[in-house]
Amino acid sequence: MLDRKNKPLLIFGLVVMFIILVPLVLVVITSFGNQPTISLPIKGFTFEWYKNILQQPDFVDGFKMSLFVALIASFSALLIGIPAVYALTRYNLQHAEWFQSFFLSPTLIPEIVVGFALYQTAVISFKLPLLISLLVGHFLLCLPYVIRLVSASMLILDPHIEEAAWVSGCTKGQAFFLVVLPNIKASVIAAFMMCFINSFNNIPISLFLNGPALNMLPTAILNYLQNNYDPTVSAISVVLMIFTAVMMWVVEKFLGVNKLVK
Amino acid sequence: MAKLEVKNLSMSYDGKNKILEDLSLSIQDGELVSILGPSGCGKTTTLRIIAGLLKQTDGEIIVGEKNISNLPVHKREFGMVFQSYALFPHLSVFNNVAFGLKMRKLDKKQIQEKVENVLSVTGLSDLAKRFPAELSGGQQQRVSLARALVINPQVLLLDEPLSNLDAKLRVEMREEIRRLQQELKMTAIFVTHDQEECFAISDKVAVMNRGRVEQFDTPQAIYQEPKTLFVAKFIGFENFIKVVGYDGEAYLTESNIKLAAQAKENTRYLTIRPRQIKIIETANDSENVVKGRIINRTYLGNSYRYTVKTSLGVLKVDDFEHDVLSRDEDVILELAVKNLLPLEN
Structure with a gap:
């Protein structure tokens, strides 16, 4: 823990916090301003822009679609990623590093390129439905987080623990669910959060793979901003911040990351 | 169980x-x-x-x-x-x-x-x-x-x-x-x-x-x-004398010296613990006596450890009884038959 008596460090921390938080605070303030454009200082106070969010079908539909895509992409990344990590860390695979880098490679490629490549191959060449391509794109975005975070905690988990479970009478499957998973739970939850947030906020991939019925919230916001510079954008940003924070709180509360990380 | x-x-x-x-x-x-x-x-x-x-x-x-x-x-x-x-x-x-x-x-x-x-x-x-x-x-x-x-x-x-x-x-x-x-x-x-x-x-x-x-x-x-040989080394024996044959009474070492010890097939080495080698005053007629010169001495607390150069090779000897001997002194060593163990390779 941070030693509270360490003043220089405390000041440094506060400065960093300040730099991070100030823009957010400004967004919150502008969302209540009554001028027709985003501006500071605000002259009056209004909830108008929050009401306006619900008047925009793009935002409402985009929110639902983004939520749907983020959940599917995150869960499928966990479903594929965790077994992959298990194999990479527990079996003496040939070329294990090669696989590791392969799974992490999406992070090296600019997302805009991933989006474009998927558009070119999945949509144009293979004529896959847009939604599938979009899900694949977001899955690729999520997978490296799962691999990175979960393999970090798999590597520090003593492999003898599993062996002890087998000797105690567990099949390999039982041992995974009874012994391995509970001990990597924190990293799985963290990976899920990273996946969800990154997918939910993603623009570059969604930009290439949206269509008439496929409207993602971040791209909807971007589109809206191109035509209107009113504080509705600030208002929806605030809503998203609250949504994310509440979600974190819920996950934290019911799955208890802190309880496990001692 | x-x-x-x-x-x-x-x-x-x-x-x-x-x-x-x-x-x-x-x-x-x-x-x-x-x-x-x-x-x-x-x-x-x-x-x-x-x-x-x-x-x-x-x-x-x-x-x-x-x-x-x-x-x-x-x-x-x-x-x-x-x-x-x-x-x-x-x-x-x-x-x-x-x-x-x-x-x-x-x-x-x-x-x-x-x-x-x-x-x-x-x-x-x-x-x-x-x-x-x-x-x-x-x-x-x-x-x-x-x-x-x-x-x-x-x-x-x-x-x-x-x-x-x-x-x-x-x-x-x-x-x-x-x-x-x-x-x-x-x-x-x-x-x-x-x-x-x-x-x-x-x-x-x-x-x-x-x-x-x-x-x-x-x-x-x-x-x-x-x-x-491996077991002996692993549990702390330090003196190993290579033997090349057995004539029915004694083993013949590499350096052509006869050493009496318990007969056993496939014997390649003889071994003896440092504290079982005796430093004796005068060479008697008994078996397994060899002359040597002290080349090193270490104090081990309850005994002195001498490294002795002999015609059998370098031997480690722990002595509790005698007065302290010094480097370059000549000594006579006795390797008692009962303490000399035959080893397989």
Whole structure:
């Protein structure tokens, strides 16, 4: 823990916090301003822009679609990623590093390129439905987080623990669910959060793979901003911040990351 | 609790390099047998094959009357203690110990009873609600032992269980292991690289080298009569005299000197402990006397260690009786026949 008596460090921390938080605070303030454009200082106070969010079908539909895509992409990344990590860390695979880098490679490629490549191959060449391509794109975005975070905690988990479970009478499957998973739970939850947030906020991939019925919230916001510079954008940003924070709180509360990380 | 028989075990990962070669061991019911050897000798591999964590290339494992060579690990009914303790970090001490019983679908009352019983035997009753991270190394090792014992295993397997503990605790724990093993009349295999540890607690010791058992005997027999050069070196013999033949009465050394010793086939070396070489005043007619010159002297506390250059080669001699001798002094050494042991290669 941070030693509270360490003043220089405390000041440094506060400065960093300040730099991070100030823009957010400004967004919150502008969302209540009554001028027709985003501006500071605000002259009056209004909830108008929050009401306006619900008047925009793009935002409402985009929110639902983004939520749907983020959940599917995150869960499928966990479903594929965790077994992959298990194999990479527990079996003496040939070329294990090669696989590791392969799974992490999406992070090296600019997302805009991933989006474009998927558009070119999945949509144009293979004529896959847009939604599938979009899900694949977001899955690729999520997978490296799962691999990175979960393999970090798999590597520090003593492999003898599993062996002890087998000797105690567990099949390999039982041992995974009874012994391995509970001990990597924190990293799985963290990976899920990273996946969800990154997918939910993603623009570059969604930009290439949206269509008439496929409207993602971040791209909807971007589109809206191109035509209107009113504080509705600030208002929806605030809503998203609250949504994310509440979600974190819920996950934290019911799955208890802190309880496990001692 | 049962007799364990390991027959002609072989192990190889690639078909060429043999990690174990034709290894056989027979462990009686209620016996504690140690497998002793340097790292890389195959002792842990042997234990892991017996546990079912590794699959042997060839050979059989028989517990009681039952051949378990192909039985998967979770059906073998063994208890195992790991070097790293391997406790389940997310479970309390109680639940760590109860784990194996839950897998066997015992009812709650029985589990409660058995776990409490084994916790009290291992002196852990007060710690039942703690988590592994809240325990000291010694306590963790006790939990690990309790977890292995609670299922009343056919055989208890211990993989260097003491090497992560500090010296004092190590002695305490090994006595504890021995006490429990004898109280419960448990058949046990104890893998270690520490000879003092294994001599202290074992009924029998198998000294391993390069995937083979070099000698399988009681600790006393191994200490007093090592059979091979490797075993002798491993348990602390320091003088080795190469021999090239036997003429019916005495061995002929490389340097053409005759040494009388117990006759034994395939003898390649003779060995003698430094403190069993006597420094004598005058050369008598008795056998096995050799002249030499002291080339080095070290003070060992209760004796002096002399390095003596002789026609048999350089010999180490520990002397408690005489006045201090100095470098370059000439001495006469006697290697008593009864103390000179023949060794195979």
